[in-house]
Amino acid sequence: MSVRLKALLLFFSLYISSVFLLSLFSVLVVRTTLHQHMLNYVEYQVEPLIDFYQNYYKNPNQYAHLLAEDVVSREITSILLDKKGRVISVESFLEGELPMLERDEIEKMLTLKRGIGEDYAFILKRVGDYQILLLGKLDRIKQVERRILTFTLVLLFLISIPASALAFFLINKLLEPLSYLREISESISKGELDIDVKRSGRRDEFGLLEEAYANMVDKLKGIILWQREFIRNITHALKTPLTYIRGQAELLQMKSYPEERLREIYQNIQLQSEKMERLISQLTTIMRLESQMPLKVERVGINQLFAELEEEYEFIKAERKFTVEYLREDSEMEVDKEYFKMALRNLIENAYKYTTQGQSIRLYHTEGCIVVEDEGMGMEHPERVGELFYREATDREGSGLGLYIVKLICQKSGMEMKVESKKGVGTKVSLCYNLKL
16 A cells, blocks of 8 residues: 555545544534523423412412423423322423323433433422423424534535545645655666756655655765776776786696796786785775774874884885984874874885885874875876875876775774875875874
């Protein structure tokens, strides 16, 4: 069953229930009011006669029979009883209708003295040694009740048609975003990505759902496109070393190389294998960083971090002017030490790769940022640094993943990566954070 049909059924259920309850309440109010009016009417009719006979006769027993006859009208009649409750006489209405009551009904009325029976309103009056049970017809009251019910049913029928049309229109309008989102979902499930989700601008729950869904679709499209680009680049990156290794393996099996070249061929195969291993290691790191796994954050001394990196890259000093500038007063930062060292390693190795003999590479701290700066070849498009598989210098070995990993580590650590570079001048990469003194 669709949501639209459920909403319509809910509307009609509530609508009919509310009309029914309103009608029932109205009938009960009208009935109670009219019943009270009938009792007051009977009381109003009999009191003047009782006053008259009391003034005219001294003994109530003398006028009890006369009073029981005189009170009769089209709407009121009486039953005369002795003090033990035995019926002496029953007067008919002026229209000739004789009230028919069972003994148990009369006894009930005598006990209650005032109230509403099945067909009559009744009041009990004591006159001397007698009792007069006055009965008022309820026929007209029942007619009013039937008219109210009939009017309610007619009104319900007449209002239901336009109300149903209006409800159908409003529900369709209200649920329009859901129908639209269902169509979009079906298109996406078929693999159609060249779609734009409309935003209606509504500020109700459905409008907010539409906005959230549009954002989700945009993000999903970005992820799928990223996955396609990622797989294409990975395939390209792995294809070259795999092709080389397979080709060399076939040539070795055919014994196509002389003995003196085998050592060189084996070394090249090993280099290609190491290239694939580095690529797989980088991809594994990217998958971990893009997962929801939390980092192992700890307090790390900056000077200690610098000392470990200087020792690790001591070999660079033989070819480059690699300098590490320590803080005069050591400070600490809260990071995942291994990941952060990986980011700095990537920056130092990039600086080494894109500098030449005698050019400088600096590792230092300034204004809440750890900086790796070099005098290398620089870049024409520093704004693209950190894009997946982006490599500006295609004539050098690389996968285009190193700076992407640095960017991911910064994002995961709540840092900001700033890149300043100029072609032929050098590059400065700053990893900025909130310094913990």
